[in-house]
Amino acid sequence: MKILVPVKRVADPDNANKMKVSADGSSVTSEGLEWKINPFDEYAVEAALRLNEKGGSGDTLGDVIVVSLGPADVATTLRQPLAMGATRGILVEAEDATLDSAAVARALAKLVEKESPDLVLMGKQAVDGDSNTAGQMLAEHLGWPMATFAMSLEVVDGGKALRVGREVDTGVLTLEVTLPAVVTVDLRIVTPTAVKNGVTPADHAYNEGARYASLKGIMQAKKKPIDQIKLADLGVEAKPLVSYAKFEMPPARSGAVTYVESVEQLVEKLKTEAKVL
């Protein structure tokens, strides 16, 4: 099937505690932090590749197109999924500050109209803004069904539908969406048998996590096309619905850590100091 995967670059999430707020509070900076592909989007790429290949054989069953909205240098971000095996890229040039989830969803809807994929597979949330809204908005704009927080995917109904296990507060909710659809993925989508496309042998187990790009993949990715367009070319206004009046650091936790010597001392502190026992 033809799968569109939107990917965002984010400041290295493992060092999110090094993010800084400008002196006047008007902006945040990630200076000194590397750009990384949003981890959930990387998982979406992996899931898309698994859906579209005969596992282990190297045969592909359809195209995986990756798209990123952002400044021109997000082309670098797009090279990674291309090196993992995606077919081609689309770069929608826009200033980061003008892109809230609503603008992203409207732009993606226009792209979907152009590309007519069978499936949009994306991260459940970008771990910079932690909004968790673009996929749901996109599905609504398209009038498509959706499955958010996907932890498993299975192609059913002769390729016309997907059975999706969703990670919800109270357990696992399973539903079936008729394609075309929007699916947003959760962490567990990259466990070894989370994706079943009906073509890959049922006993095939993938490695845990997203695949690394091979050297060959990296070389090939350099030649893969990345179409470059502007947000305005899609007829989308760069006007976010959510703006930020200011940013601040969270208040520090009061008091430093106390190292206790023994279980007895811990219980004593919890009783008399913290008064929680």
Next chain:
Amino acid sequence: MADILVVGEILDGSFRKSSLSAVRFAAEVASATGGAFDILVAGDGAAGAAAEAAKYGARKVLSAQIDGGYVAEKVAATVAKAARDGGYAIVTATAGTTGKDLMPRVAAKLGAGVASDIASVSVDGGAITYRRPMYAGNIFGHARVESEVAVVTVRQSEFEPAGEAGGASPIEAAEVVADPAAERVKFVSLESQKSERPDLTEADVVVAGGRALKSAENFGSVLEPLVDALGAAMGASRAACDAGYVPNDLQVGQTGKVVAPKLYVAVGISGAIQHLAGMKGSKTIVAINKDKEAPIAQVADYFLVADLFEAVPALTAAVKKAKA
């Protein structure tokens, strides 16, 4: 003046308690702006849920019976219609997985921006500002929603559940609106493990285990006795969930549940940024870890450097004694 519509969640035919955080938020904004708030319950078992929702001081409760298991496509159009008809300035829900699933879809129908997972709200004249964690809780942004209607999801751990208000709100039927998208999605099943323990997001005490527990059996034999001695809820790190030691819905963190109990005990958890994001709002934090340098020390109040397989049974015994 801002009128607010709270979208309440129905779980097993009842009004889900987590929705009371959104009710608290709505009541706060309504009183600050001189507006009113209503509650809408849409789904299977709406009548029963509406009767329960009527206890919390809403101007009225709207009820829409929609048969079958929850999928957003079956509910969103009904919510959007009620939101439009009522002329609400804000449409809100608690930011659980249902609220996060449904509300952006509603927002797209309304042309509204979403302030998601907010930690607090402030009203200054006509301007409403939503303070929300970003970057795994390492930055707080003060968001303004520029659209005419704002859709807001609220973080359960930051808004105390609303209390009963005395009396009962009048209940009205809301119009159920069909959505073509709903014909292309089918609810299959909801599998949940029932537990006798308190709910993770509502518990006063949470004991969470990490990769260091090494197995599901050890969660049962080593951690559970401590959980029960403290009358706590059980939580876990992603690594423990991924390894299959405990169900995924026990995961605490940026992508799991956000908790803020009076006491959080992290056992054999290193304290990765993504884990801290889900528990650093806890009042008192205890870490039990072999490694004195583990990053959990950045947020812990008390740190016991020890092998958990010795320390946890000893702590269980000591807690039992202290409580006896």
